[in-house]
Amino acid sequence: MKDIVDRIWSGATSMETWNRAVSGGHCTEIASDVAVVSTSYFFGNVTAIRTALGLVLVDTGSRDTAGQTFEALRRWSEAPVHTIIYTHGHIDHTWGARLFDAEADEKGWARPRIISHRNVLNRFERYDQSRSLNTLVMGQQFNDPHYDFPKNHRRPDEIYDDKCTLSIGGVEFVLEHGQGETDDATYVWLPQRSLLISGDFVIWAFPNAGNPRKVQRYAPHWATTLRKMSALRPSVLIPGHGPAIVDAAKVSKMLEDGAAVLEFLVKETLVRMNNGARLNEILHSVRAPADLVAKPYLLPRYDDPEFVVRGIWHLYGGWYDGNPAHLKPAADRDLAGEIATLAGGAEALAARAEAAAQSGDLRLAAHLVEFAHMADQANAGIHAHRAAIYRRIAQAETSLIGKALFAIAERESEKHIKGAD
Numbered sequence: 378m379k380d381i382v383d384r385i386w387s388g389a390t391s392m393e394t395w396n397r398a399v400s401g402g403h404c405t406e407i408a409s410d411v412a413v414v415s416t417s418y419f420f421g422n423v424t425a426i427r428t429a430l431g432l433v434l435v436d437t438g439s440r441d442t443a444g445q446t447f448e449a450l451r452r453w454s455e456a457p458v459h460t461i462i463y464t465h466g467h468i469d470h471t472w473g474a475r476l477f478d479a480e481a482d483e484k485g486w487a488r489p490r491i492i493s494h495r496n497v498l499n500r501f502e503r504y505d506q507s508r509s510l511n512t513l514v515m516g517q518q519f520n521d522p523h524y525d526f527p528k529n530h531r532r533p534d535e536i537y538d539d540k541c542t543l544s545i546g547g548v549e550f551v552l553e554h555g556q557g558e559t560d561d562a563t564y565v566w567l568p569q570r571s572l573l574i575s576g577d578f579v580i581w582a583f584p585n586a587g588n589p590r591k592v593q594r595y596a597p598h599w600a601t602t603l604r605k606m607s608a609l610r611p612s613v614l615i616p617g618h619g620p621a622i623v624d625a626a627k628v629s630k631m632l633e634d635g636a637a638v639l640e641f642l643v644k645e646t647l648v649r650m651n652n653g654a655r656l657n658e659i660l661h662s663v664r665a666p667a668d669l670v671a672k673p674y675l676l677p678r679y680d681d682p683e684f685v686v687r688g689i690w691h692l693y694g695g696w697y698d699g700n701p702a703h704l705k706p707a708a709d710r711d712l713a714g715e716i717a718t719l720a721g722g723a724e725a726l727a728a729r730a731e732a733a734a735q736s737g738d739l740r741l742a743a744h745l746v747e748f749a750h751m752a753d754q755a756n757a758g759i760h761a762h763r764a765a766i767y768r769r770i771a772q773a774e775t776s777l778i779g780k781a782l783f784a785i786a787e788r789e790s791e792k793h794i795k796g797a798d
Contacts, residue, residue: 402445428546431459437473464576496561581619587684655699713751
């Protein structure tokens with residue numbers, strides 16, 4: 378496994394190589410009393426620490442692969458789970474807790490004590506309130522019409538606010554709150570072992586600080602937390618996703634570079650906001666440093682720096698983008714109808730969109746084909762243009778989030794075409 382990690386770090390291979398290596402559940406022993414269980418890059422890691430009182434787990438795995446995580450962990454240790462620490466409330470980190478509850482009930486053990494930041498409780502309450510929305514969003518993102526967002530989330534038994542120090546079976550755990558991808562995040566520091574468990578503050582990709590369909594993310598706070606982590610001078614880093622790093626110099630580089638790219642985006646966005654620029658102008662002028670986003674641990678494979686700029690704008694300036702026409706906009710259909718009339722009809726507008734796409738101007742093509750679509754939503758020919766344009770856009774997109782959202786539009790039009798046939 379170390380060879381694979383070294384090759385990913387150097388750029389000689391991709392994360393897919395590691396994905397294949399951990400598929401089905403793989404336990405990597407960091408030390409005789411510390412192991413990391415991974416099943417896929419897309420689902421959170423689970424860290425297990427052996428103590429005199431039993432195991433301490435940091436996160437518990439995803440619904441999709443929690444059974445694999447459980448089995449891999451039990452091949453490493455059969456000790457009862459004494460404590461579970463949630464790094465945050467995302468379901469790929471918390472869902473597996475119920476398996477350890479069930480195991481404890483079956484074997485007559487005490488159920489694990491679960492500890493998290495206070496805001497995890499708020500997150501689970503919000504999940505309950507918006508379960509249908511989350512089902513829709515996740516089902517669209519993963520192209521799974523049968524997706525069902527979980528309910529009955531396993532709440533923490535104990536919560537903390539800013540910082541919490543635990544001593545469990547002779548091992549010291551320092552839990553500290555930070556804001557980044559979420560407002561409920563915790564990173565875990567084991568000072569006796571110089572071991573940092575970062576949660577999703579580190580994900581072997583560009584920071585997921587701008588997801589278009591999720592709640593506010595916190596780019597400046599994320600950078601601050603990464604700097605605080607680096608100041609601990611950890612020898613080992615276990616990230617929320619991807620392989621562990623067992624090299625102090627590499628750990629420092631990963632943390633410092635992650636902070637630097639976020640700080641750059643925050644600074645450049647704020648400079649323009651303070652000068653009165655509109656959001657659209659900022660989106661087209663702020664670019665992350667090319668040398669940083671080329672790093673194998675900062676590739677924009679999931680989120681996109683442009684999405685993060687939007688998140689920074691919203692964090693500091695609210696939802697108004699500076700364009701007065703967007704403050705109280707016309708209905709999309711009305712605006713599209715008027716533009717189609719000016720263009721000589723919706724079909725002419727769609728043809729112009731196709732021409733823009735053929736010339737490589739995919740952003741303009743998307744605007745034009747959406748106007749054509751909204752002006753004449755039953756037109757199968759326009760849907761054909763729309764599907765082709767979004768297929769081309771999705772193929773050109775580097776971030777998985779962007780690919781997924783563009784693919785939704787492509788599938789919508791393909792479905793209409795099939796229905797028309």
